[in-house]
Amino acid sequence: MRPGQVIVLATPVFLLSIGIEFLVGRLRARRGTGQDTYRLADTVNSIGLGMLSQIGGVLTSLLRIGIYTACWSAFALVDAKDFWMQWYGWLLALVFYDFCYYWLHRMGHECGVLWAAHVVHHQSQHYNLSTALRQTSSGFLFDWIFYLPMALAGVPPLVFGVVALVDLLYQFWVHTEQVGKLGWFDRWFCSPSNHRVHHAVNDRYVDRNYGGVLIVWDRLFGSFQEEDERPVYGTRKPLDSWDPLWANLEVYWALGRDAWRTKHWGDKLRVWFKPPGWRPADLAQSDPHPPFDLAQVQRYEPVVPGTVQLFAGLLFLALLGGTVSFLWFADVLPLGTTLVWLLVLATGLWSAGALLQGRLAMAESLFVNAAALATASGALGIAPLHLLAKPLALVLGIAIAWKRWRTPQAEGRFGLLLLAGLAASLAGDVFLMLGAHLFVPGLASFLVAHLFYIALFASGVGLFPRRQALAATLAVGAAMYAFLWSQGLPAGLRIPVGLYVMVIASMAAQAIGRAAVLGGADARAVALGAVVFMLSDSLLAFNRFVAPLPLASLWVLATYYVAQWLILRHSVRPAADAADRAEVQAPPNRSLLSR
Numbered sequence: 001m002r003p004g005q006v007i008v009l010a011t012p013v014f015l016l017s018i019g020i021e022f023l024v025g026r027l028r029a030r031r032g033t034g035q036d037t038y039r040l041a042d043t044v045n046s047i048g049l050g051m052l053s054q055i056g057g058v059l060t061s062l063l064r065i066g067i068y069t070a071c072w073s074a075f076a077l078v079d080a081k082d083f084w085m086q087w088y089g090w091l092l093a094l095v096f097y098d099f100c101y102y103w104l105h106r107m108g109h110e111c112g113v114l115w116a117a118h119v120v121h122h123q124s125q126h127y128n129l130s131t132a133l134r135q136t137s138s139g140f141l142f143d144w145i146f147y148l149p150m151a152l153a154g155v156p157p158l159v160f161g162v163v164a165l166v167d168l169l170y171q172f173w174v175h176t177e178q179v180g181k182l183g184w185f186d187r188w189f190c191s192p193s194n195h196r197v198h199h200a201v202n203d204r205y206v207d208r209n210y211g212g213v214l215i216v217w218d219r220l221f222g223s224f225q226e227e228d229e230r231p232v233y234g235t236r237k238p239l240d241s242w243d244p245l246w247a248n249l250e251v252y253w254a255l256g257r258d259a260w261r262t263k264h265w266g267d268k269l270r271v272w273f274k275p276p277g278w279r280p281a282d283l284a285q286s287d288p289h290p291p292f293d294l295a296q297v298q299r300y301e302p303v304v305p306g307t308v309q310l311f312a313g314l315l316f317l318a319l320l321g322g323t324v325s326f327l328w329f330a331d332v333l334p335l336g337t338t339l340v341w342l343l344v345l346a347t348g349l350w351s352a353g354a355l356l357q358g359r360l361a362m363a364e365s366l367f368v369n370a371a372a373l374a375t376a377s378g379a380l381g382i383a384p385l386h387l388l389a390k391p392l393a394l395v396l397g398i399a400i401a402w403k404r405w406r407t408p409q410a411e412g413r414f415g416l417l418l419l420a421g422l423a424a425s426l427a428g429d430v431f432l433m434l435g436a437h438l439f440v441p442g443l444a445s446f447l448v449a450h451l452f453y454i455a456l457f458a459s460g461v462g463l464f465p466r467r468q469a470l471a472a473t474l475a476v477g478a479a480m481y482a483f484l485w486s487q488g489l490p491a492g493l494r495i496p497v498g499l500y501v502m503v504i505a506s507m508a509a510q511a512i513g514r515a516a517v518l519g520g521a522d523a524r525a526v527a528l529g530a531v532v533f534m535l536s537d538s539l540l541a542f543n544r545f546v547a548p549l550p551l552a553s554l555w556v557l558a559t560y561y562v563a564q565w566l567i568l569r570h571s572v573r574p575a576a577d578a579a580d581r582a583e584v585q586a587p588p589n590r591s592l593l594s595r
Contacts, residue, residue: 003061003165004327007054010169011324017173018043018129024178025128037128037177039301040309041356044316045242046124048349050133051323052244055342058330060140067144068160072151080154093155094163094213097147101167102217104146105210114142115276116251123247125234125299127199132175137248167212171195181227190215193227200231202294236277236292240300242353245346251276258283304358311362312355315369319348336551340376343558347372363403364569367396371561378553390433393561394426397568414573417456424449425564439544440496446537447500450507453567457510457526460574466513470506473534477505480538487546497541508534522570529566536560 021037028034083089108118120136150160171190179192186193190211198209208225211217218224239247258279259268267280279289304312326333326341333341351368354360360368370393377386401422405415424445431442454463464470481501489497511530515523536559543552 002331003161004054004058004330006165008324008328014129014133014172021129021176021178028178034178037126038130039126040313041242041301041304042124042126043128043130044312044352044356045244045247046130046134047320048316048352049120049137049244049247050135051320052248052346052349053135053137054327055323055345056137057140058327058338059335059342060137064140064144065157065161068147068151069157071148072154072157072160075152076154077152078154081156084155084159090159090163093150093159094166096150096153096155097160097163097167098211098213099217100146100149101212102210102221104143105212106221106223107146109207109210110275111273112251112255112276112278113272116255117141117143119235119251119276120247122199122235123239125238125297127175127177127196127231127233129172129175131199132172138252170213175199186215186226187219188216189213194218196231197225197227199233201234201236201292201297202229202232204229205231206236232294232297234297237289238297238300242357244349244353261287302356302358304356308355308358308362311365312352315348315355315365316352319345319352322348337380340379340551340554343554344372344376361400363396363400367393367400367568368565370396371557371565375554375557375561378557379551387433390429391426394422394429394564397564398422398426401568409572411573414456414459414571417452417459418568418571421449421452421456422564422568424452440493443496443500447503450500450503450533453530454503454507454510456571457507457514457530461514461517464506464509464513466509466516469512469516470509473505473509473512474502476534477501480541484541484545489545500537504534504537518574522572525566525570529563529570532559532566533563536563 025034025036025038029036080089084093104114105118108114117136117138121131121134124131124134147160147164174190174192174195176192177196181193182191185191190209190213194209194211194215197205200206205225208223209215209218210223215224239250241247241250255271259271261283262268262271262280263282264280267282271278271280322341323345326345330338348369351360351365355362355365370389373385374389374393376382377389398419401410401415401418404410405419410418428442428445428449431438431445478501481498484497485494508527508530511527515527536556539549539552539559540556543549543556549555
């Protein structure tokens with residue numbers, strides 16, 4: 001049985017334990033003898049990060065175990081397999097693993113690039129059993145290094161894998177505030193009290209109590225601290241987000257930004273290995289970070305309506321069910337299938353976090369998840385799901401645009417053009433979905449959609465306000481068309497495909513010109529969407545007329561829905577003053593299309 005399947009079997013235990021802890025905390029809070037340590041958004045975020053870690057682990061665990069097995073096979077100093085397979089060998093292996101884990105854990109707090117992976121586990125400002133499930137998705141990059149001594153000692157991969165799982169599962173129960181001090185047990189083992197210290201940001205608690213099963217390592221190596229004041233949880237630079245993807249990337253991004261910005265070449269490397277919080281001297285002077293003040297710590301708890309919380313909770317339960325099913329069957333799935341479902345589940349978890357953060361409305365979340373399912377079902381050939389999800393995504397997009405049409409952001413002609421573009425795109429989706437014999441009607445529908453988008457993007461700025469952009473996109477389109485022709489583009493399709501290439505290149509040019517005139521994040525996002533649309537169509541054409549792409553529908557549909565999302569989400573009617581500026585700034589337009 002694989003570790004992922006063990007986690008699946010343990011999931012009911014995890015959820016039952018979380019439920020019991022929640023009820024105990026709620027009861028104690030009402031009696032005034034304790035506190036409720038759960039918040040929906042934080043719990044969804046923590047468990048979601050654990051789900052994401054396990055999903056990604058289906059791929060990355062192969063790297064970990066593969067490297068360990070290769071080192072064990074080639075470099076083991078002793079052949080002691082019989083010893084390690086005895087009960088005392090298993091016990092010693094667990095102690096050995098916990099010793100290695102101590103140093104991995106400690107270095108994870110003392111080295112920037114290792115902290116970038118480990119920080120995920122510390123980001124929650126609450127401390128409960130769901131926090132235990134909050135795991136990184138990038139630990140596989142370096143953590144295998146710390147377990148190589150076990151390979152050199154001849155610990156078989158089977159023994160290594162089992163004791164690693166035991167060590168991890170043990171640590172689940174210590175993430176609670178509902179269990180106090182345990183006397184003699186606290187002196188020897190990692191316990192709730194000892195581990196509360198580890199998760200705290202209090203000055204006396206920071207970087208203490210690293211032990212996984214045994215706390216004696218901390219006592220031996222001078223990193224032990226007893227719990228003697230109330231812990232305040234989280235990190236000293238709060239995440240302030242429910243985005244599980246950003247949670248995994250935030251510190252890598254900060255390190256990379258500092259490495260890029262510092263002028264000293266030594267610091268560009270040093271920043272990755274210095275302790276967390278260290279910054280190059282030139283950046284510390286030019287862009288200082290405020291000192292940490294425990295009294296100023298505030299919990300991140302954005303307020304969202306109860307209906308949104310209910311919807312996010314139901315979405316999360318659906319994703320949990322999907323994750324459990326995926327983990328159980330992951331060992332028999334092809335690599336491509338695994339990758340597709342990993343992306344679908346990651347997208348769903350992102351959308352759940354965005355809902356609870358107030359960044360997405362419920363309809364927008366449904367659009368994102370329908371698009372993800374349409375992409376996956378197309379890539380994997382799941383026809384019934386594809387026939388439902390693909391049109392549903394654009395129907396939801398039209399509903400979103402319809403609602404926005406009644407707001408100042410997209411009222412009047414502007415909103416109607418957006419609706420028309422989405423409706424024509426929906427028609428194109430349906431035609432292309434129903435078979436190759438409807439390729440030309442599908443192409444014509446998308447051509448009409450692009451014409452509507454050109455008119456949409458011309459609102460307030462005129463046609464092609466940046467002719468250099470038009471020349472560039474037409475050149476790219478012409479090169480792609482020439483390539484398709486050279487690869488045997490059917491004679492009957494040369495005129496419609498050529499016309500389509502000209503129109504989509506014009507749409508991209510119009511969006512780029514609009515962004516140049518109006519500026520702003522929304523206009524730039526729309527321009528990016530138009531360029532991605534052009535990329536999606538290029539992938540579709542290459543796959544159809546040149547050579548089949550592996551998982552073609554994944555790349556074609558993923559880029560298509562990203563493009564539609566960027567256009568739908570960020571198409572905002574230009575303000576009057578922006579339109580006036582455009583008329584002043586735009587050069588005379590001598591295009592044949594202008595009047």
